[in-house]
Amino acid sequence: MTTRIAAVDDGTYYHHESLSGDRFAPFFDAIVYAPDLRDFDFDSVDILIVTCRTNASHLIPCKAKFMQFLQSGGTVAAMGETNQALWLPAIQWTASETNYWWWREPGGDLGLRVAAPNHSLFEYVTLDDCTWHYHGYFTPPPGAESLVEASGHGSVLYEDKVTTNGRMIVTALDPFYHHGSHFMPATTDFLSGFLPWLQAGGTSPQRRGNQQTSGLNTPVQQ
């Protein structure tokens, strides 16, 4: 059975590039313009990705629709900078200062750690693929599984199968924004694993191929 994936497009250039660009467009069965979300039939898909930085003013009016979709077994992937606590249940978020420069420091380490190494996601992405920066962290509810932790803080990526009958994948990471801005190659690597993992249903691991990022979007040290 094919997993049907929809993704929200807030009309920004970076959503356009990430969702309609050749690289990832084949993963999406539907692209939903954010102002049209209220009229979208959530039940027409299995997974709804709310892309990074989608304006929460489009999401808050759909809070009941998200809940209904989740209770009917749907999956919501709620990406970074979308104010998840305002439109999804059981979200506990703490904003933090963003360290953009960890990679320039001696022994540079952003402090992220894989919290569930046996989770199927890590058949598709590596810790390096998850590592660029984060803008805060979550405290997942009891029973949810943290997948990537910011050491000493909380989770930056977790899966919650307990709060509803469906599944919430909640993250502080913002790969659609940076990939769509031609910036930060780790974000392209992340999506190159994350989207196939979603497409596979998140339960039947298969190793991803040998796609390499172009390297065009790397910050360059002078």
Place this chain on the structure above:
Amino acid sequence: MKQNCIFLHATFGEPPLIWRRLAKEGRAITVPQYELSSERLAPAAALVVGMHADQRFLAGCRTMLEAWLERGRTLVINGHIAHPMLPELGRFVPPQGTGIAALRLTRLRDHPVFEGVPVPALQTRRGVMGFYGRGHNPMPANGRALHGIGPDAMPVDWVYERPQGGRLFVHGGNDLWGSCEDRALNDRLLAQLVTWAVGVDTQQQGAAA
């Protein structure tokens, strides 16, 4: 006619602090993007669109924007153009080539917006290049490039006097007012951008660039 500047507020919550400060000083007003209308635009000399704007929405505002521009107004666009909101705009062209050479900036023309803002302040942050821009929005014929990027100095930002009236300032990178590591320079850039954008007598279309 009141010569004010509208910042189109596209993100959730309050507008960016730097714009709230300008608004407090009476130098700009912020308008939620979906409230943009002919009535809101009518008294404005300039409209500034940021990198997080809903370009699909703006593309649907083409007729309204053209009519407003033809009255001699100024439109400032930041970001990569994905949904051209005017006929003379084209889709963003990603960087050609790799490494430092593809990201190197060249000042091609002095302009009041960049007065006192040296190229090195735009070029690097903590010695790292690539924040100002990576790629460019295609410039119409008779546009005037301000900075070039890469070995071929492709126009990463440019100004254009529209033959039909009005003018454009297009910056193909992140929001211009966040370009520099030095916040004072960012403040200066934005102040100069707003001053330039509203500074033209709206009765004298295309009098300055």
